[in-house]
Amino acid sequence: MRELLDLLVSLAFYGTAYGTVLYFLAVGLSVTLGLMRFINLAHGVFAMAGGYLTVTLMSRAEVPFLPSVAVAVVAVTAFGMLLERTLCRRFYSAPILDQVLFSIALIFMSIAIARYIYGPLAQPIELPAWLSGRISIGIGVFPAYRVFLIAIGLLLAVAIWFGIERSRFGASVRAAVDNRQMAESVGINVNRVFTICFGLGTGLAALGGSLGADLLPIHPAYPNDFLVYFLIVVAVAGMGNIGGAFAVALGFGIVDTIVRYYLPDLGRILMFLLVMAVLFRKPHGFAPRVHA
Amino acid sequence: MSVLDVRGLSKNFGSLEVTRNVSFALEEGARCALIGPNGAGKTTLLNLISGRLQPTAGTIRVAGRDVTRAPEAARVQAGLGRTFQITSLFRRLTVHENLALAVREHQGVARLLWPSRRVRARVDARVAGILTTLRLEADAQTPVEILPYGVQRMVELGVALALEPKLLLLDEPAAGVPRDDVGIIFDAIAQLPPSMAVLLIEHDIDVVFRFASRIAVLVAGAILVEGTPAEISQHAEVRALYLGESRHG
Amino acid sequence: MTKTRVLDAAVVVALVLYPLLLPGYLDLGTRMIVMALFAMSLDLLVGYCGLVTLGHAAFFGVGAYSAGILAIRASADPLTGLLAGGVAAAILGLLAGTVLLRSRRLTLIMLTLATVLIVQETANRMNWLTGGADGLQGIDMDPVLGRFAFDLFGRVGYVYAAAVLALGFLVFRAVVDSNFGKSLVGIRENEPRMRAIGAPVDTRLRIAFVMSAALAGIAGALQAQVTEFVSLNAVSVEFSGEILIMLILGGAGRRYGAFLGAPLYVFMQDYLAKEDPANWYLWIGAMLMAIVLFAPGGLTKWIGALVGRATHASPLPGRS
Numbered sequence: 001m002r003e004l005l006d007l008l009v010s011l012a013f014y015g016t017a018y019g020t021v022l023y024f025l026a027v028g029l030s031v032t033l034g035l036m037r038f039i040n041l042a043h044g045v046f047a048m049a050g051g052y053l054t055v056t057l058m059s060r061a062e063v064p065f066l067p068s069v070a071v072a073v074v075a076v077t078a079f080g081m082l083l084e085r086t087l088c089r090r091f092y093s094a095p096i097l098d099q100v101l102f103s104i105a106l107i108f109m110s111i112a113i114a115r116y117i118y119g120p121l122a123q124p125i126e127l128p129a130w131l132s133g134r135i136s137i138g139i140g141v142f143p144a145y146r147v148f149l150i151a152i153g154l155l156l157a158v159a160i161w162f163g164i165e166r167s168r169f170g171a172s173v174r175a176a177v178d179n180r181q182m183a184e185s186v187g188i189n190v191n192r193v194f195t196i197c198f199g200l201g202t203g204l205a206a207l208g209g210s211l212g213a214d215l216l217p218i219h220p221a222y223p224n225d226f227l228v229y230f231l232i233v234v235a236v237a238g239m240g241n242i243g244g245a246f247a248v249a250l251g252f253g254i255v256d257t258i259v260r261y262y263l264p265d266l267g268r269i270l271m272f273l274l275v276m277a278v279l280f281r282k283p284h285g286f287a288p289r290v291h292a
Numbered sequence: 293m294s295v296l297d298v299r300g301l302s303k304n305f306g307s308l309e310v311t312r313n314v315s316f317a318l319e320e321g322a323r324c325a326l327i328g329p330n331g332a333g334k335t336t337l338l339n340l341i342s343g344r345l346q347p348t349a350g351t352i353r354v355a356g357r358d359v360t361r362a363p364e365a366a367r368v369q370a371g372l373g374r375t376f377q378i379t380s381l382f383r384r385l386t387v388h389e390n391l392a393l394a395v396r397e398h399q400g401v402a403r404l405l406w407p408s409r410r411v412r413a414r415v416d417a418r419v420a421g422i423l424t425t426l427r428l429e430a431d432a433q434t435p436v437e438i439l440p441y442g443v444q445r446m447v448e449l450g451v452a453l454a455l456e457p458k459l460l461l462l463d464e465p466a467a468g469v470p471r472d473d474v475g476i477i478f479d480a481i482a483q484l485p486p487s488m489a490v491l492l493i494e495h496d497i498d499v500v501f502r503f504a505s506r507i508a509v510l511v512a513g514a515i516l517v518e519g520t521p522a523e524i525s526q527h528a529e530v531r532a533l534y535l536g537e538s539r540h541g
Numbered sequence: 542m543t544k545t546r547v548l549d550a551a552v553v554v555a556l557v558l559y560p561l562l563l564p565g566y567l568d569l570g571t572r573m574i575v576m577a578l579f580a581m582s583l584d585l586l587v588g589y590c591g592l593v594t595l596g597h598a599a600f601f602g603v604g605a606y607s608a609g610i611l612a613i614r615a616s617a618d619p620l621t622g623l624l625a626g627g628v629a630a631a632i633l634g635l636l637a638g639t640v641l642l643r644s645r646r647l648t649l650i651m652l653t654l655a656t657v658l659i660v661q662e663t664a665n666r667m668n669w670l671t672g673g674a675d676g677l678q679g680i681d682m683d684p685v686l687g688r689f690a691f692d693l694f695g696r697v698g699y700v701y702a703a704a705v706l707a708l709g710f711l712v713f714r715a716v717v718d719s720n721f722g723k724s725l726v727g728i729r730e731n732e733p734r735m736r737a738i739g740a741p742v743d744t745r746l747r748i749a750f751v752m753s754a755a756l757a758g759i760a761g762a763l764q765a766q767v768t769e770f771v772s773l774n775a776v777s778v779e780f781s782g783e784i785l786i787m788l789i790l791g792g793a794g795r796r797y798g799a800f801l802g803a804p805l806y807v808f809m810q811d812y813l814a815k816e817d818p819a820n821w822y823l824w825i826g827a828m829l830m831a832i833v834l835f836a837p838g839g840l841t842k843w844i845g846a847l848v849g850r851a852t853h854a855s856p857l858p859g860r861s
Contacts, residue, residue, distance in 0.1 A: 039647050090834075096646055100593050101789055101833045104782055108826030116819065224778065228658060231651035235644075269662050272655040276640050279652065283643040288306075342737065368739025380737070382730040393727045394738040396720050402740060403748075404720045411720075455738060 009139055011258050017146035019253020020153030021215055024208025025226065026233035027160065027245050028201020034177050034240020035197055036092045041103035043205055043230065044223030045110040050076045050206025051218035052114065055123045065128045069210045073203050080202025084195050092194075107223045114220040122217035145214060152211065156204070157246040164242055173197060177240055232275050238287020248286065293356045295320055295371070295459045295489040296341070301350035303333075303340055303513075310336045311347070312514040318459065322489040325500040328510035329533070334493045335377060337510065338461050341491075342374045343367045355458055368397070373457030375448045377464045377493075383437040387428055387447050390436055391419045394454035422450050426480055442473035449480060459489045466496070478503070501525070509533075545796070552710060552800055556703045560696070567695040569811060573804040574702040575764045578709050580788045580799035582756030587785065588794025589717055590749050591729030592642075595781050596653030597757055599637070599660040600630040602776030604758025605765040606664060609677045612766070617683040619701065623762045630758020631751050633660075638750035642743060654778060661776040677771040691767070698767040705763055709756060716752065717796065725749055729794070786829055792839030801840045 029043040053072035057063040063071070091099050131145045164170040175183040176190050184190050209218065216226060233252060237244040255274070260267035279285070294317040303311040310333045318324055326334050339345040341352055343364040351360045354370040362370075382390050395418045396402035401411050423429045426446050431439055436447055445465060452460060465481065466474045478499055484490060494500050500507060501521045508518040509530050517527050524530055559570050579601055586592045604626030611625045641652045664671045671677055684690040689697045716722045727735045728742055735742050765771045774780055783806070791802025814821040836843050 033647060039650070041650070095591075097587065097591075097593050097789075097793065098833055098837065100595075100650065101785075101829055104786070105826045105829035105833065108822045108829065110826075112820055112823035112826065116823075228651060228654045228778075231647065231654065235648040235651045239647075265666060269659050272659050275655060276652060279644055279648060280640050283648065285648070344733070344737075364736040365739045365741050368737070374737060376734075376737075380731060380734045382727055382734065384730060385726070389723070393724065393735070393740075396724065397739045402720050402724045403745065405716060407720045451734075451738060 006140070008258075010142075011261055012254050013140070013142055013150075014146065015254030015257035016250055017149045017253070018215060018257060019250035020149050021208050021212035022229055022233050022253055023153060023157065023246050023249035024204050024212065026230040026237075026249055027242060028198075028204045029230060030234045030237060030240065030242055030245045031173075031197050031201045033234060034242070035173065036088075036194055038088065038092050039096060039099045039103070040088070041100060041227060041231075042106035042110070042223060043201070044226055045106055046076050046080055046202040046205040047209030047212075047226075048110065048114065048218060048220075048222040049079070050209035051125075051213045051222070052118060052123065053206075054210035054213060055125055055218060058126060065126075065131070069207065072210050073206045076206035077199045077203035081195050081199035083202075084198040088198065089191075089194070107227075110223060111220045114222075118220065120220060122219040123213075125213040125218070127214060149211060149215070152207075153246075156207075161243055169193075169196075236275065236278060236285050238285030241285065241287040244286050294318060294353070295322070295355055296491070297351075297353040298341065299351045301337070301340060301352065302348050303336060303345060304348045310513050311340060312512070314350070314510075314513075314515055316508060316515065316518060318489045318491060320458070320489055321487050322506065323492075323504050324490065324506045324508065325492045325494060325504035326508050326510055327494070327497070327500055328516075332510045333513040334510055335463055336513075338374065338463050338491075338493065342372060342461060368455060368457075371458030372461070373452040373455040373459070374461035375452045375463055375465055377467050379441070379444050379448050379468075381436045381444060381447055381451065384435055386433050386435055387439070387450075388419055388423070388432040390447055391422050391450050391454050392416075394451045395419055395422075398455045418454070422454055425453070425483075426450050440473075442469045442476065445469050445477055446480065449477070453484075457488065459491070460484065462490060462492045462494075464493050464495065466494070466499075474499075548797060549710075549714060552797065553707055555800075556707060560699055567699045569807065571695055571699050571702045571767050573807045574699075574706045575760055575767070576784070576787060576803035576807055577799045578702075578706045578763065579757055579760035579784055580791070580803045581709060581713050582753045582760060583784055583788050584793055584799050585713070585716065585725075585749055585753040585756070587788060588792075588798065589722060589725045589729060590746055591732075591794075592645075592746070592750075593650055594653040595650055595778060595785065596655070596657035597753075597784055598776050598778070598781040599653075599657040600634055600754040600757035601761035601764070601780070601784075602657075602660055602664065602771075603633050604630040604761030605771045605775045606671055606677060606761075607758070608762030609680050609765040609771045610670060612680045612682060613677075617681060618687075619682050619685050619766050622682070622766055623705065623759050626762025626765070627755045627759040630761065631755035634751040634754025634758075635747070638747045638754070642746050642750060653781075657776060657778055657781055661773060661778075664776055665773060671771070674773055676773065677765070680765060680769040680771075682766050682769065695767070702763055702767055705759065709759065713756070714796070721745070721748075726794075786825060789829070789832060789839055792841035792843075795838065795841040795845075797841050798839055801844075805840070 025044065025047050029040060032038045032040050050072045053075060054068045057068035057071060058065060091102050127145055131148055133144050134141050135144045135147055137147055164173060172183065172188040172193055175186070175188055176193050180190055216222070233245055233249045236252070237248040256267070256271050259270055263270060296318040298317070299315045301311055301314040302309065314337060326337070328334055336345065340347050343359070343362065347360065351358060353359065354367055354372050357370045359367045359370055382393065392415055393402070395415050399415060399418070401407055401415065404411065423432055426449065428443070428446060428450065431443060436444055439447070449465060462481065466477045469477060481490070481503065492500070492503060504521060506518065507521055507524045509516045509524065511533060516533070517524065517530060519527070556574070560567060563570065583594070583597050586594055586597070607629035608622035608626040611622055637656050641649060641656065644652060665673055668674070682691055685697060685701050689701070691697050724735070724740060724745055727740070728745060732742060761775060764775070787802040787806040788798055789802065790806055791798035791800065810821070813824055832839060
C-alpha cells in the first residue's frame with residue numbers, strides 16, 4: 001500500500017513536471033488564438049529556437065544555464081515580435097486554411113534550418129550541478145531539475161493570472177479578446193496589445209523549450225513531434241481560457257504519465273481516445289463560453 | 293392556432309438575465325414590431341426563437357409544434373425564416389446561387405447527388421420568381437460581395453423568403469443601408485404575402501408605426517408593454533423611456 | 542459549362558498522352574496518379590466543405606493496409622482490393638467523422654492529427670499483421686480483371702491507375718456539380734446561414750467526410766497494389782501535410798487543383814529531393830509560403846486569372 005502510494009506520488013510528480021513544460025508551450029498559443037483568432041501551428045518553432053539557443057550558448061560560449069535561458073527567451077521574444085509585425089499580422093483575418101498553410105511553411109523551413117545547422121540528432125543539455133541532484137520537498141525526494149521546473153511553472157502561472165486578471169495591460173487584453181472594435185473605441189491600441197501578447201507567447205514557448213530541454217529533447221522535428229500535445233492543451237482548455245490551460249496541461253501531463261506507466265503499449269492511443277471523448281462531450285473545451 | 297407562441301421564455305448568461313419571462317403570440321398575418329433601447333435583448337430574443345441560442349426556461353411553439361429544444365433546421369421546417377442584423381450571406385457566390393441554396397433546402401432537393409432536369413428547372417423557376425419580386429434580376433449573376441450594401445440587404449430578405457416561411461423574423465432589415473435606399477426595402481416588406489406573420493425589430497419609429505399593427509416594447513429583457521401603435525404612443529413609460537430619446541435610431 | 546467540359550476532357554487526354562510522351566517514366570506517372578486521386582479526395586473536405594485536416598493519411602493508410610493484407614491473406618484480385626480499401630476507409634471515416642465534426646477550427650485540426658497518430662500507432666503495434674516499421678511486404682496482385690497481369694515496366698499499373706483516377710474524377714465531378722456539392726459550398730462559405738435556412742449541416746458534412754475517406758482509401762489501396770508495399774509513412778502526419786500541400790499547390794476547391802498540384806509536387810520531389818534531399822523541406826516551406834503570400838488559390842487560380850485576362854473574361858470567383 002505504502003509502495004503504491006509512493007509510486008502514485010512519484011508518477012504524479014513526473015506528470016506535473018511534464019505538464020508544466022506543456023503549459024509553457026501552450027499558453028502563448030492559447031493567447032494568440034483567443035486574441036487574434038490566429039491558429040499558429042508553428043508555435044513549437046519558438047520553443048525549439050529557445051532550446052537550440054540555450055544549448056548553443058552553453059556549449060559554444062560556456063555561458064551558465066540560467067543566463068543562457070534568459071538570453072534565449074529575450075532573443076526569441078524579440079524575434080516573435082518582429083515576425084508578428086511583419087508576417088503573422090497579415091493572417092489574422094485570413095481564412096483558417098491560409099493560417100494553417102503559413103504555419104506549416106514556417107515549420108518546414110525551421111525543421112530544414114535546424115537540421116542544416118545542428119544535424120538530425122537531439123542536442124543534449126548539460127544541466128548545472130545544482131539541478132542534477134535530488135532534493136527533498138516534504139512529500140518525498142525528487143530530481144532537483146523537475147522540482148525547479150514545477151516551481152517556475154507555478155510562479156509563472158500565478159504571474160500570468162495576475163497579469164491578465166489584475167493589471168491594466170491585462171484588462172486591455174481581455175477587452176480586445178471580447179470585442180476588438182469596442183476596445184479600439186475606448187482608446188486601447190489593439191495592434192500594440194497584439195504585438196506584445198504574441199511576443200510574450202513566443203517568449204514563454206522559448207522558456208518551455210529551453211528549460212524543458214532535458215524533458216522534451218531539442219531536435220529538428222520538435223515543432224512537429226510535440227504539436228499535437230500543445231494543441232490538445234489549448235483545445236481542451238477552450239479558446240482563450242488562459243487560466244484553464246494550466247489546469248489542463250497539468251491534468252494531461254499527470255494522466256498521460258500514469259497511463260503510459262501502466263499501459264506502455266496502448267498509452268498513446270488511449271490518451272488520444274480520451275481527449276476525443278472529452279471533446280465529443282464538450283466540443284468547445286472547458287472554456288466558460290462567451291456569447292456575443 | 294398561433295403561428296408563434298412563446299411562453300415564459302428566459303435566458304441567462306451566467307448570472308446575467310438577458311431575457312426575462314417573455315410571453316407573446318403571433319397569429320397568421322400578424323405584423324408585429326419589437327422595439328426597445330439598445331441592449332434590451334431584442335436580438336437575443338430573436339436568436340432564441342430561431343434556435344441559434346438555447347433558452348434557460350420557457351417554451352417556443354411554431355405553428356403548433358414545440359420547437360423549444362429543436363435544432364435550427366427543424367424550426368425552418370416548421371415554418372420559420374429569419375434575416376440577420378449584420379448581413380449573413382454566401383458572399384462569394386452569386387445572388388442566384390444564394391437564393392438557389394435556400395430554395396433547394398425548402399424544396400427538399402438539396403441533398404440530391406443526381407438532380408433531374410425537372411428538379412433543377414423547378415429550383416430555377418422559383419429563384420427567378422424571387423428575383424422578380426425583389427427586382428434583383430439584373431444582379432442575378434453577380435457575386436454578393438461586390439454589390440452595394442442596400443442590394444445585399446434585399447438578397448438577405450430574398451434568402452429568407454425563399455423558405456416561404458409562415459413566420460418571418462426581420463432583425464433590423466435596413467440597418468446600415470443608406471437613407472435613400474431604406475424605402476425600397478420597406479416597400480418590399482410591405483408587399484410580403486398577407487398570410488405571413490412578421491416580427492420586425494427596427495429602430496426607426498416612423499417605420500415601425502407605419503408597418504406594425506401590434507408593438508411590443510422590450511426593456512431589460514422583459515416585455516414592458518404590448519399593444520396597438522395608438523396604445524403604445526400613449527403609454528407614459530414608453531414615451532419617457534424610449535420614444536423621446538431615440539428618434540434617430 | 543462548356544468550358545468545364547473541355548477542361549474535364551483535357552484531364553483525360555493528359556492521362557492518355559503521358560505514357561505516349563514519357564514511356565520511360567511510367568512509375569513516376571503512376572505515383573502522380575495515385576497522389577492526384579488522394580489529393581482529390583482531400584479537396585472534397587478542404588476545398589468544398591472548408592474543413593482543414595492534417596490527418597487525411599489515416600484513410601489513405603487504412604485503405605492501403607486493407608488492400609495489402611487482403612491480397613496477402615485472402616484475395617489478390619485488384620478490384621476486390623480497391624473495394625475493400627474504400628469500404629474500410631469509409632467505416633473509419635464514419636467513426637472519425639461522427640466524433641470529429643462536432644468541432645471546428647483548431648480543435649478539429651488537433652483531432653485529425655490525433656486520428657492519424659492513433660491509426661499509425663495501431664499499425665505499428667500490430668506488426669504481426671501489418672509488418673510494423675518494416676512495412677507490409679509480400680503483396681502479389683493477380684491480373685486486373687483476370688486478364689492483365691502487372692508487368693515489370695509498369696504499363697498495366699499505369700493504365701489501371703489511370704482508369705481508377707478517371708472513374709474517381711467522374712464521381713468527384715458528379716458530387717461537386719450536384720445539389721449536394723453546392724450545399725457543401727454553402728456550408729464552406731457560411732455555415733451559420735446554412736443552418737438558418739434549414740440545412741442539416743452535420744449530416745451533410747458527415748456524408749462528405751465518408752465520401753472523402755472512401756476515395757482516400759481507394760487511393761491507398763491503389764498505391765498498395767501498384768507498389769506492392771505499404772509503409773508506416775502512409776499513415777503519418779508528414780504525409781497528411783504533404784498531400785495538403787499538393788492540393789494547395791494546385792488550388793483547393795477549384796476542381797482541377799489535385800490534377801495540377803499532385804503531379805507537380807511528385808515531379809519536384811523526384812528531382813529536388815534526389816539532388817538535394819537535406820533542403821527539400823526548406824524548398825517546400827519556401828514554396829508554400831510564396832503561395833500563401835503571393836498566389837492564394839494556387840496554380841489553378843493563377844492560370845485561370847492569366848487566361849481570364851487574355852480572353853477578357855471575368856476571372857473565376859476566387860477562394861483564397
